[in-house]
Amino acid sequence: xxxxxxxxxxxxxxxxxxxxYAHPLAMVRNLWAHRDLLQQFTVxxxxxxxxxxYLGFLWSLLTPLFMLMVYTFxxxxxxxxxxxxxxxxxxxxxxxxxxxxxxxxxxxxxxxARAPGLxxxxxxxxxxxxxxxxxxxxxVLGSALVHSLTSLVILFLGLLVFVRAIPWTAIxxxxxxxxxxxxxxxxxxxxxxxxxxIRDIGYLVGVVLQVLFFMTPIIYPISAxxxxxxxxLRLNPLSSVVEDFRRVIMWGQAPDWPWWGAVTLFSGxxxxxxYVWFMKLKRAFADVV
Amino acid sequence: xxxxxxxxxxxxxNRDKCGLTAVDRDIxxxxxxxxxMYYLYDxxxxxxxxxxxxxRKQLYREFWALRDxxxxxxxxxxxxxxxxxxxxxxxxxxxxxxxxxxxTGEVRVNGRVAAxxxxxxxxxPEFTGRENVYLNGAIWxxxxxxxxxxxxxxxxxxxxxxxxxxxxxxxxxxxxVRLAFAVQAFVPKEVLxxxxxxxxxxxxxxxxxxxxxERFRDNGGTVLLxxxxxxxxxxxxxxxxxLSYGELLADDDSKSVTDLYQGLMFSDPQExxxxxxxxxxxxxxxxxxxxxxxxxxxxxIQENAHDENDQAxxxxxxxxxxxxxxxxxxxxxYGNGDAEIIDCGLYNQQGExxxxxxxxxxxxxxxxxxxxxDAKDVHFGMMLRTIDGLDVTGIATxxxxxxxxxxSAPLLMEARFSIKLxxxxxxxxxxxxxxxxxxxxxxxxxxxxxxxxxxxLPCDSHEPYGIAYLEPRVICKRLS
Numbered sequence: 001x002x003x004x005x006x007x008x009x010x011x012x013x014x015x016x017x018x019x020x021y022a023h024p025l026a027m028v029r030n031l032w033a034h035r036d037l038l039q040q041f042t043v044x045x046x047x048x049x050x051x052x053x054y055l056g057f058l059w060s061l062l063t064p065l066f067m068l069m070v071y072t073f074x075x076x077x078x079x080x081x082x083x084x085x086x087x088x089x090x091x092x093x094x095x096x097x098x099x100x101x102x103x104x105x106x107x108x109x110x111x112x113a114r115a116p117g118l119x120x121x122x123x124x125x126x127x128x129x130x131x132x133x134x135x136x137x138x139x140v141l142g143s144a145l146v147h148s149l150t151s152l153v154i155l156f157l158g159l160l161v162f163v164r165a166i167p168w169t170a171i172x173x174x175x176x177x178x179x180x181x182x183x184x185x186x187x188x189x190x191x192x193x194x195x196x197x198i199r200d201i202g203y204l205v206g207v208v209l210q211v212l213f214f215m216t217p218i219i220y221p222i223s224a225x226x227x228x229x230x231x232x233l234r235l236n237p238l239s240s241v242v243e244d245f246r247r248v249i250m251w252g253q254a255p256d257w258p259w260w261g262a263v264t265l266f267s268g269x270x271x272x273x274x275y276v277w278f279m280k281l282k283r284a285f286a287d288v289v
Numbered sequence: 290x291x292x293x294x295x296x297x298x299x300x301x302x303n304r305d306k307c308g309l310t311a312v313d314r315d316i317x318x319x320x321x322x323x324x325x326m327y328y329l330y331d332x333x334x335x336x337x338x339x340x341x342x343x344x345r346k347q348l349y350r351e352f353w354a355l356r357d358x359x360x361x362x363x364x365x366x367x368x369x370x371x372x373x374x375x376x377x378x379x380x381x382x383x384x385x386x387x388x389x390x391x392x393t394g395e396v397r398v399n400g401r402v403a404a405x406x407x408x409x410x411x412x413x414p415e416f417t418g419r420e421n422v423y424l425n426g427a428i429w430x431x432x433x434x435x436x437x438x439x440x441x442x443x444x445x446x447x448x449x450x451x452x453x454x455x456x457x458x459x460x461x462x463x464x465x466v467r468l469a470f471a472v473q474a475f476v477p478k479e480v481l482x483x484x485x486x487x488x489x490x491x492x493x494x495x496x497x498x499x500x501x502x503e504r505f506r507d508n509g510g511t512v513l514l515x516x517x518x519x520x521x522x523x524x525x526x527x528x529x530x531x532l533s534y535g536e537l538l539a540d541d542d543s544k545s546v547t548d549l550y551q552g553l554m555f556s557d558p559q560e561x562x563x564x565x566x567x568x569x570x571x572x573x574x575x576x577x578x579x580x581x582x583x584x585x586x587x588x589x590i591q592e593n594a595h596d597e598n599d600q601a602x603x604x605x606x607x608x609x610x611x612x613x614x615x616x617x618x619x620x621x622x623y624g625n626g627d628a629e630i631i632d633c634g635l636y637n638q639q640g641e642x643x644x645x646x647x648x649x650x651x652x653x654x655x656x657x658x659x660x661x662x663d664a665k666d667v668h669f670g671m672m673l674r675t676i677d678g679l680d681v682t683g684i685a686t687x688x689x690x691x692x693x694x695x696x697s698a699p700l701l702m703e704a705r706f707s708i709k710l711x712x713x714x715x716x717x718x719x720x721x722x723x724x725x726x727x728x729x730x731x732x733x734x735x736x737x738x739x740x741x742x743x744x745x746l747p748c749d750s751h752e753p754y755g756i757a758y759l760e761p762r763v764i765c766k767r768l769s
Contacts, residue, residue, distance in 0.1 A: 012391075012395035013391045036431075036432045044424065048413070124411060129410065286390070
């Protein structure tokens with residue numbers, strides 16, 4: 001990984017072929033080559049948020065804990081909503097299930113909200129040093145995953161306290177994360193590169209995320225939607241992801257395999273497309289930033 | 290070092306150092322027809338409109354920051370790049386460093402380029418120095434273990450003590466740069482691109498940086514140095530590129546190119562256009578002579594004389610001359626109006642008026658003072674200052690024990706200050722002033738600041754730097 005002593009670098013004005021990036025193995029190899037850098041940037045991303053505060057990383061635990069407490073209060077005392085998954089569902093369970101859905105959605109919204117400004121806000125990495133900019137969205141994703149894991153810990157503690165059991169299906173979690181990761185990564189690459197050229201993207205993404213929050217079955221079960229609209233809602237890949245999160249953690253069910261397979265395949269394509277798009281536009285970043 | 294590159298067989302011995310292979314083993318950087326064009330839009334929204342027009346209408350103006358630049362840099366060479374602001378220097382460096390894609394042409398770099406474009410640009414102010422060393426190291430492609438190995442050395446080089454574990458935002462700018470340079474110094478590289486980054490830090494640290502730079506060069510490293518300071522370029526580089534409005538105007542030995550650059554800098558638009566025309570038609574040496582106001586004949590004599598008596602201590606002829614194209618200086622005048630300073634001028638020993646001088650020669654600064662009212666306790670003075678405004682020497686008649694108790698107007702007087710010009714080559718300014726005592730207070734009757742601008746040239750065998758030329762005689766001999 002250290003410097004090669006005889007390497008010929010050709011910096012040419014000729015446009016590059018897009019297809020050299022459009023290979024999953026090439027992508028993985030490129031990202032793997034920068035794993036040290038990626039690790040450092042992820043740590044920076046995670047630690048940097050609370051850097052300088054007295055409680056530091058503890059905030060990553062406290063924030064979701066407070067959120068969970070508020071949800072529990074609101075939905076067990078104020079509103080009387082149910083998921084209808086089990087007849088004996090308690091108010092506390094409703095709050096925990098909502099929290100579970102939010103864990104999935106927050107990874108998505110954290111990545112996408114950050115993506116459009118990601119390159120623009122680090123001009124030094126664009127202009128001053130040769131830097132693999134493609135790892136920046138990855139480090140944001142890494143940080144979002146770390147935060148979602150701490151939230152998961154809180155959720156599991158809540159389950160142990162109120163329900164006194166964690167379903168065994170929770171071991172499916174890594175599989176359930178897979179399409180989520182793919183979607184976040186692909187869209188982040190896409191938005192991060194586009195955001196360099198069109199600054200409006202940042203505001204647009206904020207609005208779209210708001211809409212998406214309600215168009216995804218997060219605060220309601222998908223079964224609460226009229227049958228006609230269910231399919232439409234299902235076409236939103238996030239719906240399946242959120243549903244699967246609830247199935248494996250809250251309801252002790254395996255993921256909905258056909259949908260899981262379809263969404264995972266789709267997110268794989270999104271990842272590749274986002275990566276190729278990013279690498280293609282990357283050369284022009286320094287002109288605009 | 291330049292000869293290493295020019296003479297092939299020497300270059301061959303250098304091959305191992307440079308670790309190059311195959312055909313172009315002694316060429317480290319090859320720049321071919323490189324251009325960089327930016328689209329300029331009058332309004333930001335035109336950019337969006339253009340995207341939807343699909344080229345049916347042109348809303349932008351093309352701006353070429355670089356145009357058709359070609360050159361090669363050999364292994365172990367040190368090349369300076371000089372030019373005004375906006376000449377395209379930084380664009381060129383960014384392209385060489387690989388952060389900017391050229392619009393036309395291509396660059397081949399044989400080896401690893403480390404760019405000191407802006408030290409510490411990868412630093413995160415919230416993190417400690419230690420964390421930033423690892424972060425920066427990772428950007429340069431080091432693994433954690435590799436930095437672990439080098440960390441103590443880096444910390445020792447930066448020499449910032451306990452601050453290494455403090456957030457970088459608490460650093461003084463000097464400490465910041467020291468740490469950044471320390472990290473940089475340990476990055477293995479074949480080509481070092483320096484963009485005036487060394488003009489920071491305290492003296493001791495600057496020397497340390499120069500030592501690193503020199504060691505790097507001695508080991509066969511190739512250096513590209515961008516600077517406005519012609520002295521630095523001449524000292525550090527054998528060869529220099531002159532960029533102007535994105536064009537590569539000259540590529541020759543540092544002395545000639547920096548002279549040409551100064552000629553261009555200190556001449557009015559019409560004159561510089563002439564110099565450029567000469568450059569394009571007849572080449573660098575001709576343009577250089579023209580810009581220095583020498584005639585063909587004079588330079589012919591000079592060259593002959595030079596050939597005949599190569600060991601001569603001083604250049605034969607001409608030592609100095611008057612260049613009407615030296616720009617009019619931005620003179621500042623003030624005074625109470627009781628007297629007026631006129632006819633300021635510098636004269637050589639033959640009594641000719643001059644403004645291009647040779648160091649170590651004797652010159653006379655002469656001005657006349659016309660008194661309009663009676664004055665008491667009058668003093669005449671002059672001052673020689675550098676282009677930075679540093680006082681080189683001040684002379685006043687009272688300090689030379691010349692006193693004028695009272696002067697009755699009208700009267701015309703002349704003051705002559707003869708000085709031996711023991712200053713290093715560069716641009717200098719002369720002041721003239723006359724004071725008198727009014728109501729018990731010593732005030733300026735008239736003062737003209739920066740009234741005379743001169744250019745001091747080196748004499749052949751000496752090229753000191755600093756400010757003073759102390760007419761050195763140097764002897765080095767073996768004692769055992």
